[in-house]
Amino acid sequence: MKFLVFSLLLLLPLVSAQTYRWGPCPSPRVQPSFDLKQYLGTWYEIEKLPASFERGKCIEANYALRGDGTIRVVNTQTYKGKVRPVEGTAVVPDLKEPAKLGVSFSYFSPYSAYWVLSTDYVTGAVVYSCTDIMKVFHVEFAWILGRSRFLTVATVDHARQLLQQENIDITYLKATDQSGC
Template sequence: MKAFQVLFVLYLAAAAAEGQSFHLGVCPRPSVQEDFNVTKYMGTWYEIERLPAAFEKGKCNQATYSLLTDGTVNVRNAELLSNGKISSIEGTAKVKDTSQPAILGVSFFKGVPDAPYWVLSTDYQSYALVYSCSDYFGLFHVDFAWILARTRVLTDAVIIQLHDKLAAAGVNINRLTVTNQSGCDIMT
C-alpha cells in the first residue's frame, strides 16, 4: 500500500507540474447534447478556450472531423508550434452507445483505451462545448474541457453561456485558458 501512495503522490505532482486539471473523487457526469447528430458535427472546429492539457503546447489549435465509411469518425488535431512547424495527430472516434450519440470515445494510439469525448452542447454551426474526464481508482480524476468554434473567434456572449454550462457541470472555469488563434494563416 505504501508503494501505491508514493506512486499516487508522484502522479499528482507530475500532473500539477504539467498544469493538468486533476481533482479528488470521481468524475462529474454532466448532461450531454440531446439528439446529437454526429454528421452535422463533422468539419473543422477551432479551439477558443480549454482546461490545461499537457499534450497541447502550441497555438492555432484546431480539430477536423470526417465521417468514415464504417461509421467511425476520423479525428485530426493540429497546432502551430513556437518553431513555426505544424504538429498534428490523427485518431478515430466512435459513438459508445447509439442511445447516447453525444458520448464518444477517442483513440489516438492502438492498444490504449479510448478517452471520453462528451459533447455537452453545440449548435453545429458556430460553437461546441466538449468535456472529457477519466477516473483513477475512484480516488481522483483528470478532466479536460474545450470551447470550440467554426471560426477562430467566438462572441463573449456565447463564451459566457458556455462558461455557465461548464460551471453548472462542476467544472472549475477559473482554470480555462484562452487559445491564441492569431497568425494562423499557415494552418489553412
Template sequence: MDRYLGTWYEIARLDHSFEEGLSRVSAEYELKEDGSIVVTNRGYDASEGQWSEAEGHAVFVDDRKSGHLKVSFFGPFYSSYVVFELDQQGYDYAYITGYNRDYLWFLSRTPTVSDAQMANFRDRARAEGFDLSELIVVDQSAVESPVEGTVEGSVESSQKP
C-alpha cells in the first residue's frame, strides 16, 4: 500500500458523469493515521476554464495487499475500486475498475505513456471484457495559468480511438 500512495495521472478512462469533460486528471492518495486513504482527484474543465477538485475517502475491503478498496466521494455511498493490474516492479502503472466493470481507468506515475504501454492496456482491458469503443485518452497537456503566465499540467493530447 505504501508504494501506491502519491500522485497518479489518468491516461485513459471510460467516461462517466463525475469526470465528464475533464482533462489533465490526476489523483493523489494519502494515508491517514486511522489507516484509511484520502483520495484527491483533480481535473481541468476547459468549458469553465477552471480546475475541479473532489476529495474522497477510501478503505480496504479485505487486507491492505488485496488491491480492493471502497471509495466514497459522496457521503455514505461507496463504490468499489479494484486494481486488476499493477506494475509490480516500479508501481509505474495501474489498471482500475469497479465491481461491475462500469468503470475503467489506466493510471500512470507519469502524465504520458508509450504506444506500447497503451497497447498493453487496451489488450488487457479487452481480455477482461471491456468495450473500448468509448475509451477516452486523457489530455495531459499543460494549461496556461492566468497568474503571471505560469503553466500547470503536463503533456499529451485528448483523443478517442
C-alpha cells in the first residue's frame, strides 16, 4: 500500500496539466469504416482537454503517409512568439480497427492511443486518447479538430455532445486560440 501511495505521489506532477480521472479508461466507440487516406492532411485544433505539451496558440497537426506504411505526424504550435514543430509517428496496430491509431513523439516512449471517434473528413473530427495508470486512475485527452481554424458553433456543439454520449467528461474542454495565425 505504501508503494502505491508513493507511486501515485510521484506521478501526480506528471499529470498536473492533464485531465485525469479515477478508474480505468472508458472504451468509446470509434468511427466506423474509417478511411485513413481521407483523414490525412492538415487539422486545426479547435478545442481540447488540457495537455501540458500544448500550451501555445495556432495549434495544428499534419498527417502524411510514409512509404513504409507509418504516418508522419507534425504538430505545430506558436508558443512565446516562436513556431514550434514536433514530429512523431502514428501507426495502425490492428487493421481491423483502423480508427484506433497509436502515436509516439519519441523513440523512447510507447505508442499512445489516438482514437478517431468521429469525422466527416472535410469539416471536423473528434479524437480521444486515454492511458491507464495501474487501473487506479487514467489520464485522458480529447480534441475537436477542424479542417479550418474556425468551426461553426453548431459543429463544435455536436462534437461536444458526441464526447458526452461516450461518457467523456468535457468540463475542462477549452478553446484553442487560432487568431492571428
